[in-house]
Amino acid sequence: MIDTPLRRPKAVLFDRDGTLVVDVPYNGDPSQVQLMPGVRSALDRIRERNIPIGVVSNQSGIARNYITTLQVQQVNDRIADLAGHIDGWFTCPHGPDDSCACRKPQPGLIIEAAARFGVEPGECVVIGDIGADVVAARAAGARSILVPTSQTRAEEIEHAPEVAPSLSAAVDTVLR
């Protein structure tokens, strides 16, 4: 594995479901949004340093016709109400059989986010809860930190280059 330099990132990219918010599969209902612990204050610490915050999220419920893009937007708006301003939302609306370049573990969302923020993928850190987040980051050349939940598989934790016990701890690590 290539050593990633541990300098302060120029953008922090978060997975959404299971990372910023409690994972409610295919959630299209803003009233179901619940932040993970410590999210608001952790994001505020990033904002204090003027580092842009992006969200990189697979939303295959759109391709599956379980939810609409408007519903995803409404859920995202609710997340921003609770967590504060998000500088960019990057969403894959495709399904696993669509062979798109954006559905994690593909790196497309991370490359797109880096371009939007005017930084290199290698200057970004991706914080997520499953192996697909880590693999997407690696494929883009970004640093990643895994914050496992009860849904995270043991081998995903084992193969992650960095693991933190909470989102807050992950943020403290990247801002150090």
Ligand SMILES: [Mg+2]
């Ligand atoms: Mg997730």
Ligand SMILES: [Zn+2]
């Ligand atoms: Zn996609």
